[in-house]
Amino acid sequence: MQSIISPEKLLANRNNATLSTGPKSKKGKLKVGKNAISHGLNQASNYPDDPLYKALLIMIETAGFDSGDIESIAMAIIDYRKVMDTYYETYTNIPDVNNTYNDNGSLISEAIYGMAEGAGDNVSNEEIQAMIRLLNNSRKQEQNKGLSPMRIGTKLKRFIRYQRKSAASISKAICKK
Amino acid sequence: MLKKLTTLRTVKLQSQHQAEFDVVFESLLNEMDTPSALSVVLIEQIAECLFWIKQHNKDKEELICYAMGEELARTMLYYQPEYREKFAFTIRSMLERDDFEQTHPDQYAEFIDTMGKRDMTMDTLRAKALNSHMGKIADLDAVISRHIQNLRHLQKGLDAIDIKKRMLKRLDLEVQQLTQKLAQQNNAIDHQS
Numbered sequence: 001m002q003s004i005i006s007p008e009k010l011l012a013n014r015n016n017a018t019l020s021t022g023p024k025s026k027k028g029k030l031k032v033g034k035n036a037i038s039h040g041l042n043q044a045s046n047y048p049d050d051p052l053y054k055a056l057l058i059m060i061e062t063a064g065f066d067s068g069d070i071e072s073i074a075m076a077i078i079d080y081r082k083v084m085d086t087y088y089e090t091y092t093n094i095p096d097v098n099n100t101y102n103d104n105g106s107l108i109s110e111a112i113y114g115m116a117e118g119a120g121d122n123v124s125n126e127e128i129q130a131m132i133r134l135l136n137n138s139r140k141q142e143q144n145k146g147l148s149p150m151r152i153g154t155k156l157k158r159f160i161r162y163q164r165k166s167a168a169s170i171s172k173a174i175c176k177k
Numbered sequence: 178m179l180k181k182l183t184t185l186r187t188v189k190l191q192s193q194h195q196a197e198f199d200v201v202f203e204s205l206l207n208e209m210d211t212p213s214a215l216s217v218v219l220i221e222q223i224a225e226c227l228f229w230i231k232q233h234n235k236d237k238e239e240l241i242c243y244a245m246g247e248e249l250a251r252t253m254l255y256y257q258p259e260y261r262e263k264f265a266f267t268i269r270s271m272l273e274r275d276d277f278e279q280t281h282p283d284q285y286a287e288f289i290d291t292m293g294k295r296d297m298t299m300d301t302l303r304a305k306a307l308n309s310h311m312g313k314i315a316d317l318d319a320v321i322s323r324h325i326q327n328l329r330h331l332q333k334g335l336d337a338i339d340i341k342k343r344m345l346k347r348l349d350l351e352v353q354q355l356t357q358k359l360a361q362q363n364n365a366i367d368h369q370s
Binding site for chain 1: 188189213214222243244310317319320323334338342
């Protein structure tokens with residue numbers, strides 16, 4: 001089958017693809033490999049196994065809904081609960097800031113001081129500069145992460161799309177004509 | 178009232194949050210005349226949304242206090258976290274309590290001294306903190322706004338159930354009325370014959 005894009009375009013695409021194709025290090029690959037399974041909300045639900053499902057079916061039937069709508073309403077409520085339970089779990093599990101970044105800073109300062117004192121001329125300017133860079137990077141990293149109140153928004157933002165979908169599906173299922 | 182609903186509870190929170198949630202849930206339940214079981218489930222979800230909105234507003238205030246503490250510590254070139262936490266605690270306490278000056282005179286004096294050295298007021302410090310942490314505050318705002326929209330969806334569902342309930346009641350009454358009429362007509366026919 002002939003390509004539908006021009007050879008120049010194809011070459012440009014291939015060149016661009018080499019610029020950014022995800023993480024290259026083993027550590028990076030391992031980290032992004034866990035992205036899809038961080039909260040399990042993308043997994044399909046097995047509704048009949050949910051302890052709430054049967055109770056919901058009865059409640060919805062008692063409320064006078066058509067037999068066709070009963071299941072969709074129960075499923076929508078269960079999906080919503082799944083999102084909100086994960087949301088709460090994430091919120092309560094936000095860790096306190098690990099102070100090792102700050103400790104690193106002071107350790108590196110001490111190391112620079114110690115090396116300069118102890119080894120005298122053996123410490124090169126490059127080595128000291130590299131350490132200062134490391135110190136600054138760890139500070140920046142720590143500053144970006146912030147203290148625990150600063151992490152809440154960042155951690156919970158990813159649930160917005162799941163909430164949007166599940167909350168809308170509840171009202172859609174109930175208000176269906 | 179909530180004790181009767183233990184088997185139907187769908188929102189399970191940790192003890193430190195449960196009491197606060199229950200207050201919101203119970204007040205919403207009291208506003209309903211005779212809620213059906215499904216309405217109670219939806220009211221529970223609405224109460225949860227209200228709980229989160231309140232909780233995240235608290236988080237936002239705390240974030241701003243921490244950001245102010247961080248900002249002040251940074252201007253003084255204090256990079257150790259204990260300074261930021263100390264300043265954040267002082268700022269939060271000052272905003273929450275009027276008697277902080279009397280209860281913690283040393284901390285208050287240190288804070289005022291630090292602010293004076295940097296020629297700052299609470300307003301300028303807050304403005305600086307908001308400016309430097311705009312992204313994180315915006316994230317929290319987005320989360321709060323999502324809860325408000327969730328609440329609207331759930332309210333829409335609850336209204337639909339309420340209307341359905343009223344329609345069913347009306348239909349029941351109509352059926353009852355028609356049955357009575359039919360019985361009366363049958364009686365009249367029997368009487369005539």
